[in-house]
Amino acid sequence: MxxxxxxxxxxxxxxxxxxxxxxxxxxxxxxxxxxxxxxxxxxxxxxxxxxxxxxxxxxxxxxxxxxxxxxxxxxHDDVAHVLENLMGLAVSAGHLRMRTGPKDGALRKARICYNHLAGDMGTRMFDSLMTQRHLELNEKGIDLSESGVALMQHLGIDLAALRAKRSALCRECLDWSERRTHLAGSLGRALLERFEQAGWASRDANSRAVHFTRRGEKAFREAFSIAEP
Missing domain, CATH: 1.10.10.10 (Winged helix-like DNA-binding domain superfamily/Winged helix DNA-binding domain)
Known part of the structure; x- marks a missing residue:
């Protein structure tokens, strides 16, 4: 063996x-x-x-x-990360039990991927963070840049507490419905919790969908400089 x-x-x-x-x-x-x-x-x-x-x-x-x-x-988070990547691999290889992406439109728009935001809003947030260089690539993967640190502090994220955790601050997670990347890691978890605490969004009790209020979606787009779809 x-x-x-x-x-x-x-x-x-x-x-x-x-x-x-x-x-x-x-x-x-x-x-x-x-x-x-x-x-x-x-x-x-x-x-x-x-x-x-x-x-x-x-x-x-x-x-x-x-x-x-x-x-x-x-x-732990690694199990969720592997499962989401396997879902993405199954989609790209054509192994589907349904049409590409979640059947429910609400799940397509925003949903929970274990403990962070996925779906269209999750990938838009990640794309914006990368485009504005709030996230940067390094030898270990991705991390916050100086401007990213400033943005998270503005949003009320306690980065010192997050960096003290064993889990990675930032991780890329392949979104199986969008086939693009969204943000995982302890920062992804903290951002979703912040959206809920601020009253921007709430979790559906009967599914993985995340529902943003009209005010919350507007605040979300403004915070991450995301244009309306």
């Missing part, structure tokens, strides 16, 4: 259709029960429990207990 990372095991965990449906459901960022995930996967609760045990043992899920209830969530 060759030495090195066992990608075959990870691929086999993700590759089962029922487990893939469970993992995709958890891309909303919410923790779900075994019953809820069984419904998402279209399997019995007993079968779902077996799948969830494998995903947890494989390091892709983490179990959270609250009282008598047991909830499952993606283990």
């Amino acid at each position: 060759r030495e090195g990372p066992d990608i075959a095991r990870i691929a086999s965990l993700i590759g089962d259709p029922a487990r893939a449906n469970m993992l995709t459901a958890l891309m909303s960022g919410k923790a779900l029960t075994a019953s809820e995930l069984a419904q998402e996967a279209g399997v019995t609760l007993q079968t779902a429990s077996s799948h969830l045990a494998k995903l947890t043992d494989g390091g892709l899920l983490r179990l959270r207990k609250q009282g008598r209830h047991r909830y499952f969530a993606l283990a």
Whole structure:
């Protein structure tokens, strides 16, 4: 047996259709029960429990207990990042179970990708940050430039607290519906939280959609110098 990372095991965990449906459901960022995930996967609760045990043992899920209830969530950001990239790869390779992009127009416009903003508004924000050179490329990937730091401070983002975290500040994430990049990492998470705190947007309780108010969308475009579509 060759030495090195066992990608075959990870691929086999993700590759089962029922487990893939469970993992995709958890891309909303919410923790779900075994019953809820069984419904998402279209399997019995007993079968779902077996799948969830494998995903947890494989390091892709983490179990959270609250009282008598047991909830499952993606283990960490890297799992979400891999899943979104696999969705993009499936789209580009023509492996579709539906038409390109989310069926729901609201999901196309803005949605949650685990903990950050995706969809048309997410990719527009990333494109604007790159065009205005608020984000810059370096040997490690992308990071904020001096002007980017100033913009984030203006928006009320605590960069010192974010940089103290173990996760990367900025990460590129391939948007599978737009086939373009949106912003992930701790900064992507903080920006989505800021949009919600400011009353610009709210998460749909029953889907991954993010709904911007009219005032919030206007403020969003002004903050990132985005022209109206």
